[in-house]
Amino acid sequence: MAKPAKVLLxxxxxxxxxxxxxxxxxxxxxxxLDSAATSQKPKQVIDATSDxxxxxxxxxxxxxxxxxEEATREYEGAREKIAEFIHAPSxxxxxxxxxxxxxxxxxxxxxxxKGNIGKDDEIVGTVMEHHSNHVPWHFxxxxxxxxxxxxxxxxxxxLRLEQYDSLLTKRTKIVTVALCSNVLGTINPVKEIAKRAHxxxxxxxxxxAQAAPHMPLDVQSLDADFLAFSGHKMLxxxxxxxxxxxxxxxxxxxxxxxGGEMIREVHLGSAKWNDVPFxxxxxxxxxAGAIGLGVAVDYLRDLGMDNVRAHEIEMTEYALKELGRxxxxxxxxxxxxxxxxxxxxxxxxxxxxxxxASILDVEGICIRSGHHCAQPLMERYGLPATARASFxxxxxxxxxxxxVKGIRKVQExxx
Amino acid sequence: MxxxxxxxxxxILDHYKHPRNKGSLPAAQFHGKDSxxxxxxxxxxxxxVDGPGRVAEARFEGQGCxxxxxxxxxxxxxxxxxxxxxxxxxxxDAILNTLGIPLSAVRLKCALLSFHVLKxxxxxxxGGN
Numbered sequence: 031m032a033k034p035a036k037v038l039l040x041x042x043x044x045x046x047x048x049x050x051x052x053x054x055x056x057x058x059x060x061x062x063l064d065s066a067a068t069s070q071k072p073k074q075v076i077d078a079t080s081d082x083x084x085x086x087x088x089x090x091x092x093x094x095x096x097x098x099e100e101a102t103r104e105y106e107g108a109r110e111k112i113a114e115f116i117h118a119p120s121x122x123x124x125x126x127x128x129x130x131x132x133x134x135x136x137x138x139x140x141x142x143x144k145g146n147i148g149k150d151d152e153i154v155g156t157v158m159e160h161h162s163n164h165v166p167w168h169f170x171x172x173x174x175x176x177x178x179x180x181x182x183x184x185x186x187x188x189l190r191l192e193q194y195d196s197l198l199t200k201r202t203k204i205v206t207v208a209l210c211s212n213v214l215g216t217i218n219p220v221k222e223i224a225k226r227a228h229x230x231x232x233x234x235x236x237x238x239a240q241a242a243p244h245m246p247l248d249v250q251s252l253d254a255d256f257l258a259f260s261g262h263k264m265l266x267x268x269x270x271x272x273x274x275x276x277x278x279x280x281x282x283x284x285x286x287x288x289g290g291e292m293i294r295e296v297h298l299g300s301a302k303w304n305d306v307p308f309x310x311x312x313x314x315x316x317x318a319g320a321i322g323l324g325v326a327v328d329y330l331r332d333l334g335m336d337n338v339r340a341h342e343i344e345m346t347e348y349a350l351k352e353l354g355r356x357x358x359x360x361x362x363x364x365x366x367x368x369x370x371x372x373x374x375x376x377x378x379x380x381x382x383x384x385x386x387a388s389i390l391d392v393e394g395i396c397i398r399s400g401h402h403c404a405q406p407l408m409e410r411y412g413l414p415a416t417a418r419a420s421f422x423x424x425x426x427x428x429x430x431x432x433x434v435k436g437i438r439k440v441q442e443x444x445x
Numbered sequence: 446m447x448x449x450x451x452x453x454x455x456x457i458l459d460h461y462k463h464p465r466n467k468g469s470l471p472a473a474q475f476h477g478k479d480s481x482x483x484x485x486x487x488x489x490x491x492x493x494v495d496g497p498g499r500v501a502e503a504r505f506e507g508q509g510c511x512x513x514x515x516x517x518x519x520x521x522x523x524x525x526x527x528x529x530x531x532x533x534x535x536x537x538d539a540i541l542n543t544l545g546i547p548l549s550a551v552r553l554k555c556a557l558l559s560f561h562v563l564k565x566x567x568x569x570x571x572g573g574n
Contacts, residue, residue, distance in 0.1 A: 384486075385511045403483065414484075
């Protein structure tokens with residue numbers, strides 16, 4: 031049975047902040063273990079977005095009247111908070127997008143397709159990337175003749191760095207890597223990866239979708255050239271994402287969306303672009319989303335990202351230990367919890383992950399099943415699918431115990 | 446539809462654990478293959494038609510969840526002996542009624558994967574989900 035966790039986070043108090051966690055599913059307590067897909071939202075974030083619509087809804091940047099000024103202040107205030115959150119030197123290095131996917135596409139399009147990537151230039155990815163960090167680079171291969179290379183993984187689920195070294199050449203222009211795997215939970219040594227990329231003159235693009243919500247993030251210490259993440263996985267609303275870039279690289283990058291907001295002047299047949307970061311924010315942005323994300327960042331900062339990380343290490347260690355005790359259950363990813371995040375992929379002998387998810391659903395437990403948008407990784411391990419439980423600040427040992435109980439039920443059904 | 450353990454009735458589990466008509470069928474004239482993009486599960490269906498135009502045998506290959514596998518097992522059983530024209534005209538309710546379990550929208554795709562593959566193999570329209 032669960033023993034109480036060391037008090038790193040006050041989980042009961044946190045749970046009380048999340049209205050959805052008060053609801054029941056089929057008369058059962060909701061056990062939400064799918065935060066790697068999207069996190070739940072605290073009432074502070076929900077209130078902040080509805081407050082914008084209820085009290086100061088106006089378009090940003092151009093309105094002369096009071097509402098517009100308030101909206102602009104809050105929107106730009108969110109940009110500042112996010113810059114601080116990831117230790118970016120300036121809010122001007124923070125671009126609002128709709129998602130991690132869009133952020134990576136902006137780089138692939140504006141720096142790759144329209145930029146200085148040419149035929150036979152090399153882009154190095156890894157086999158553990160999410161589809162959103164694969165497919166945009168396929169475009170660059172298909173349209174510019176760039177060559178894609180991939181860092182392999184070890185059987186335990188870490189990147190083969192010695193092989194990475196052998197992939198780097200004078201032609202390497204971009205290295206792109208997830209800071210944290212959405213399937214294995216592996217935290218990749220991005221600082222080292224970026225350093226080696228820089229040594230051959232390449233830039234390093236970091237997919238931080240699974241990292242930003244769960245651990246302290248410092249773009250300067252990582253020396254990341256571009257870094258992408260989403261609001262909705264870190265307590266924020268859906269439809270808001272972040273692209274961080276070094277100022278000189280953002281200057282070089284062509285915008286993806288042409289339209290209002292992103293221009294300085296427009297003439298018939300030509301236009302001059304606005305300054306970074308606004309040149310990337312064509313069209314009315316997701317104002318409520320940005321403001322909500324700013325409040326999500328406040329919430330996480332108040333908890334302390336070191337505490338968030340420590341809590342997840344504890345959760346992961348407990349879950350891996352408990353799942354490891356069940357015969358017929360296999361877990362994936364690094365054994366050392368210091369090298370992984372709170373994402374636990376597993377399989378059960380004789381039960382397909384879809385069936386695992388269906389049976390757990392009956393118990394009110396939300397997990398994910400399938401290929402997790404990482405088909406190349408699944409192929410690498412010869413797995414058609416896995417089940418995945420992921421933990422966040424509102425999960426406790428009781429949630430992990432519910433998972434264990436649910437898994438035993440699956441085993442009964444498929445015995 | 447709400448999730449329920451009714452999905453895992455004895456009959457479904459029996460077909461999942463002991464699939465009928467599983468394997469290749471080199472003599473078959475009709476072959477079809479497709480996957481469920483949601484989960485990557487892949488099913489191949491082979492259909493052997495005899496002289497008078499009846500389905501002499503149907504087999505399936507591939508792996509997937511209990512619902513998709515039980516459905517493929519039941520479907521290949523269901524079409525055996527059927528006139529090719531009838532198999533081509535078969536409605537999806539035929540297999541859904543045979544399964545006889547409540548299915549959510551997502552799991553409906555699992556249940557109908559082999560049906561769509563069969564229709565594709567026979568060159569017949571299968572309609573949507």
